[in-house]
Amino acid sequence: MTTMSHHILPAELDDLVARFEVRRTDAPTSEVERASLLAQPRFGTVFTDHMARVTWRAADGWTGRRVEPYGPLQLDPATAVLHYAQEIFEGMKAYKHADGSIWTFRPEQNARRYARSAHRLALPELAEEDFLASIAALVRTDVAWVPDGEDSSLYLRPFMFASESFLGVRPALEVEHLVIASPVGPYFPGGVRPVSIYLSEKYHRAGPPGGTGDAKFGGNYAASLLPQMEAQQRGFDQVCFLDGAESTYLEELGGMNIFLVMADGTVHTPELGSILEGITRKSIIQLARDRGHEVVERRIPARELVSGLESGQVKEFFACGTAAVVTPIGRLASSDFDVQVGGGEPGELTMALRAELTDIQYGRSEDRHGWMTRLA
Ligand SMILES: *Cc1c(COP(=O)(O)O)cnc(C)c1O
Numbered sequence: 429m430t431t432m433s434h435h436i437l438p439a440e441l442d443d444l445v446a447r448f449e450v451r452r453t454d455a456p457t458s459e460v461e462r463a464s465l466l467a468q469p470r471f472g473t474v475f476t477d478h479m480a481r482v483t484w485r486a487a488d489g490w491t492g493r494r495v496e497p498y499g500p501l502q503l504d505p506a507t508a509v510l511h512y513a514q515e516i517f518e519g520m521k522a523y524k525h526a527d528g529s530i531w532t533f534r535p536e537q538n539a540r541r542y543a544r545s546a547h548r549l550a551l552p553e554l555a556e557e558d559f560l561a562s563i564a565a566l567v568r569t570d571v572a573w574v575p576d577g578e579d580s581s582l583y584l585r586p587f588m589f590a591s592e593s594f595l596g597v598r599p600a601l602e603v604e605h606l607v608i609a610s611p612v613g614p615y616f617p618g619g620v621r622p623v624s625i626y627l628s629e630k631y632h633r634a635g636p637p638g639g640t641g642d643a644k645f646g647g648n649y650a651a652s653l654l655p656q657m658e659a660q661q662r663g664f665d666q667v668c669f670l671d672g673a674e675s676t677y678l679e680e681l682g683g684m685n686i687f688l689v690m691a692d693g694t695v696h697t698p699e700l701g702s703i704l705e706g707i708t709r710k711s712i713i714q715l716a717r718d719r720g721h722e723v724v725e726r727r728i729p730a731r732e733l734v735s736g737l738e739s740g741q742v743k744e745f746f747a748c749g750t751a752a753v754v755t756p757i758g759r760l761a762s763s764d765f766d767v768q769v770g771g772g773e774p775g776e777l778t779m780a781l782r783a784e785l786t787d788i789q790y791g792r793s794e795d796r797h798g799w800m801t802r803l804a
Contacts, residue, residue: 435536435798435801436536436560436801438802441560441561441564441801441802441803444557444558444560444561444564445561445564445565445568447493447561448480448493448494448495448561448562448565449493449494449495450478450494450495450565450569451494451495451496451497452477452478452497452569453477453478453497453498454497455497456477457477459572462572462573465611466573466575466611468613469575469580469610469611469612469613471583471610471612471613471751472583472610473610474610474611475498475608475609475610476498476566476570476573476582476608476609476610476611477497477498477569477570477573478495478496478497478498478566478569478570479495479496479497479498479499479566479606479607479608479609480494480495480562480563480565480566480606480607481493481494481495481496481562481604481605481606481607482494482554482558482562482604482605483602483603483604483605484552484554484602484603484604484605485601485602486601486602487601489552490552490554490555490558490605493558493561493562493565495565495566495569498608501604503591504593506593506594506595507590507591507592507593508590508591508592508593508594508595508600509589509590509591509600511595512590512597513645513646513647513650514549514550514551514589514590514599514600515549515587515588515589515590515645515646515647516542516545516546516549516551516587516588516589516643516644516645516646517585517586517587517588517644517646518538518541518542518584518585518586518587518644519583519584519585519644519749519750519751520532520533520535520538520563520583520584520586520750521533521581521582521583521584521612521750521789522563522567522574522581522582522584522609522803523574523581523789523790523791524574524575524576524580524581525790525791526791526792527791529791529802529804530567530571530574530582530802530803530804531789531791531800531801531802531803532563532567532584532800532801532803533707533711533750533788533789533799533800533801534707534711534799534801535559535560535563535801536556536560536801537707537710538559538586538707539554539556539559539560540556541644541705541707542554542559542586542588542644543556543559544642544643545643545644545645546588548640548642548643548645549640549643549645550599551588551590551599551600551603552603554588554605558605559586560801562586562605562607563584563586563607563803564803564804566584566607566608566609567582567584567609567803567804568803568804570582570609571804573609573611574611575611575612575613577613578614579613579614579615579786580611580612580613580614581611581612582609582610582611582612583609583610583611583612583751584607584608584609585607585608585609585610586605586606586607587605587606587607587608588603588604588605588606589603589604590602590603591603591604612751615751615752615753615755616752620755620756620774620779620782621756622755622756622757622758622759622769622772622773622774623665623666623747623755623756623757623758624663624664624665624666624757624758624759624760624761625664625665625666625667625668625681625747625757625759625760625761626658626659626662626664626666626667626668626761626762627667627668627670627730627760627761627762628655628659628667628668628669628670628762629670629675629762629763630655631651631652631654631655631667631669632651632669632670632671632672632675633648633651633652633655633669633679633680633682634648634651634672634702635672635702636671636672636673636701636702637701637702639672639702641672641679641701641702641703641704642700642701642702642703642704642705643704644704648682648704649682649683652667652669652682652683655667655669655682656682664759664761666681666682666684666747667681667682668680668681668686668760669681669682670730671702671727672702676729676730676731677698677727677728677729677730678698678728678729678730678733679698679702679703680698680703680704680747681747683749683751684706684747684748684749684751684752684755685697685698685703685704685706685708685709685747685748685749686698686745686746686747686748686757687709687712687744687745687746687747687748688728688733688736688742688744688745689742689743689744689745689746689775689777689778690736690741690742690743691740691741691742691743693721693722694721694722694723694724695713695716695721695722695723695724695777696723696724696725696726696728697709697712697713697723697724697725697728698725698726698727698728699725699726699727700725706748706749706750707750708748708749708750708753708754708785709748711785711799712748712754712781712785713725714797715781715784715785716777716781719777719780721777733745733760734760734765734767737760737767737768737769738767742769743770743775744756744769744770744775744776744777744778745757745760745769745770745775746775746778753782753785753786754778754779754781754782754785756769756770756774756775756778756779757769758770758772758773758774759772788800
């Protein structure tokens with residue numbers, strides 16, 4: 429893997445993007461149609477006119493860097509990913525700043541995680557430069573699709589899958605990397621609302637360390653769907669999973685990391701190992717430390733959280749990830765307990781961290797850690 433030792437410079441990004449051949453659609457969405465789609469963005473249902481793509485063959489490595497019209501893929505029924513789930517993905521956003529420039533948040537972190545996920549799923553690693561360039565090439569081609577408006581952005585979904593037609597069980601010799609983009613509006617259109625969480629004692633999302641929990645792998649999500657459905661049938665918004673070895677320690681939600689804020693001001697979050705290392709998680713840890721909070725990454729028994737919520741030792745409980753940024757949790761329950769968090773109101777530190785992070789992402793406050801990369 430090529431590792432970039434420094435933050436990417438605009439001129440370097442131009443050179444990398446120039447390696448992508450752009451074949452524009454001859455049926456672009458009209459301006460009027462796009463304006464109406466952007467006025468009411470529906471996450472994950474509307475996509476921009478193009479997609480970025482790079483193809484890998486065991487014999488040739490990565491070739492065919494391109495941006496092409498968005499459209500269906502034609503797959504042989506024996507395509508390996510359909511049988512053995514050899515697939516990974518990423519999730520990030522492009523933000524429009526007040527001056528019209530387009531930025532993304534810590535993309536080198538996504539690039540590195542993509543390479544780590546690829547390694548775990550025996551997929552080829554895409555160089556950080558190609559990862560970044562594929563994103564920038566797509567965003568520049570479809571720049572008119574980046575919404576403005578409070579808490580709106582262009583969600584970017586890079587993904588990689590085994591495209592070889594072969595039913596034998598071994599790493600595929602043909603792989604595709606694609607990036608698609610979907611405009612998104614505010615995650616909480618009516619204002620931030622605390623969510624309710626069901627703690628799953630029955631199911632796990634991934635295995636203990638050594639499993640796939642620390643890879644951004646579609647299979648982890650497939651495993652979370654049944655518990656998520658059962659929790660929703662019980663009237664809960666989301667599921668929190670416990671560790672896969674002892675069913676004792678808090679891990680994370682299906683797609684978000686979790687944090688506890690204690691009465692003494694310390695902030696606690698489950699340690700890495702079998703959870704996904706969120707870039708929002710990493711950034712929240714930094715921002716909390718900047719504010720003078722001690723942040724502890726450790727194994728947190730679920731029982732400790734429940735008794736802490738009952739006794740008042742735990743003041744705030746929240747989840748975080750790119751899609752919803754920071755989500756306050758207002759209720760935690762399982763088969764034998766049901767507790768409120770902070771009277772069901774969003775926590776003070778929770779909301780302060782949320783505001784601080786979004787202010788950096790939307791260019792409303794100084795990017796003091798150098799987290800933003802300009803794409804266009
Ligand atoms: C993507 C993801 C997260 C959040 O990661 P961010 O980089 O903060 O978006 C957390 N947990 C899981 C399982 C994920 O797939």
